[in-house]
Amino acid sequence: MGNGYLAICLLLILIAFAVLALRSRMVARRYEAELRCERTRAHFGATRHQLFMLGVNGAVDMDAPAFATLFFLHTFVMRRNDQYPKISGVLLGQFGRDDERRTVDKSFHAPPLKPVLIDTAAGIDMLIRDHSRLFRFLHALESRSGIVSVLAKILAPKIQRHEARRHPEVVQLQEARREVLSLYHHNNTPAPAHC
């Protein structure tokens, strides 16, 4: 019986530590998700303030549709940067290919608006990356040098196809990012996949 009690005690201690480790992992992941949300929110907040100051200084016309569109878009994302389907829907509505207003309105092509557009595209890139663990893994590989980055280039199309099937909203976000970048480049040709 003595051996039995010893074994039970040992197993209980191991199970207790395993449970504590699992709990820490869960909490850590929640913190990491919160961190990603906070960084994205901060990025869009800074971009919105940059746009606002351009308007205050008179560099950008505050009555132009470009100002209103970008300002409300940034606010929208800041309020719900974890609700991807809604964001992708709004982004596609604003910057989708079938949106005639974008092609008609030239206020998006104002030169002072360029840094805001590129920051908006970078923000959408953050949203895409934060949405999927595989994209985060790919980004981590891409940021390394040497053979790891080559591996990232090999894996990128496969991950892209896989995630496009799993999360259709990511495809919409990518399309919106391409459109924002094409506005940045002052023409309607599609921008490269990675900005």
Add this chain to the structure above:
Amino acid sequence: MDGNVELEHVPGVIDAARNFMESLVNIYGPVGALLTIAGVATVIFGWRIYQQRRQDKAHQAVVDAKEETIQRMAAESRELRIALLMLHGWTDEQVERFVQKGDYKNGPQARRALEGDRRPPSPSSKSTKGSSRKVK
């Protein structure tokens, strides 16, 4: 009654645990079994420590990010205050007297940059003074 029913299983569980230990000893030998258990325990303890550190690191990162957001919002508010004061006809000199510009990551960094390293006496230093008086 329910309690008795549950207690009936306790010897069985202990027997199962003892059998498990005995089978480990039979398969790996006494030293092997001990090493196996020690290995599993080390892996679980190590994992626990790693996850705890990961949690602490993530928590600190969130706190830092929130602090940066507060500083960013303070900077935005400062810029808007400047714009408002200029709108009311204040000169640059007047604005500079009341609004100090800076891009800081947290409160202590801003304080050190704007006010120097003047730190208020901490409660511990006060208690030390008190104790020295008593000694005198």
